[in-house]
Amino acid sequence: MSTVAEQLRAAREAKNLTVEQVADLTKMRTDHVRALEEGNFSAFSAPIYIRGSVKNYASALKLDGAKLLVELAEELKGTEKYSEPPPLTESRKTILDQVTLVLAKLNWKLGFVGLGIIVVGAIAISSFLAWRHHKTSDPLKNLPPAVYQPANASDTLPLPGHR
Numbered sequence: 001m002s003t004v005a006e007q008l009r010a011a012r013e014a015k016n017l018t019v020e021q022v023a024d025l026t027k028m029r030t031d032h033v034r035a036l037e038e039g040n041f042s043a044f045s046a047p048i049y050i051r052g053s054v055k056n057y058a059s060a061l062k063l064d065g066a067k068l069l070v071e072l073a074e075e076l077k078g079t080e081k082y083s084e085p086p087p088l089t090e091s092r093k094t095i096l097d098q099v100t101l102v103l104a105k106l107n108w109k110l111g112f113v114g115l116g117i118i119v120v121g122a123i124a125i126s127s128f129l130a131w132r133h134h135k136t137s138d139p140l141k142n143l144p145p146a147v148y149q150p151a152n153a154s155d156t157l158p159l160p161g162h163r
Helices: 006-016 019-026 029-039 047-061 065-077 095-105 110-138
Strands: none
Touching: 006 029, 006 047, 006 065, 019 029, 029 047, 047 065, 047 095
């Protein structure tokens, strides 16, 4: 059984097309067309680009793209680089990453409504407790006993006309 690369090259040669003509027809770079025909998948940064390019190439040459993609998937499983999806990040997750992920998943509209209800409830409870404490406390309870002190004569205002 021939590889996907060999099938693509054979189909191009059967139609008497050059690599440049296929590149113009598919809107692909010529080095990518050559890489596909050589089976050099390392020219592509990710498997999705390989699959898209093979599908584009196959449709341009009127080949069975679905069959080629199945064969390509089998070929890619045999390679070390493309056998499984690459990790999205190189570093391990930290606690900050976890917190950011949780905060990103929150429904902030609902969160603000909930926070508003909690704040209004706290204000209502503290107001009730303050009112209850004020109602039961006697402001005159802690005053010392009152003592009468007569006013001094010097404390009075002079009468008008007298100096």
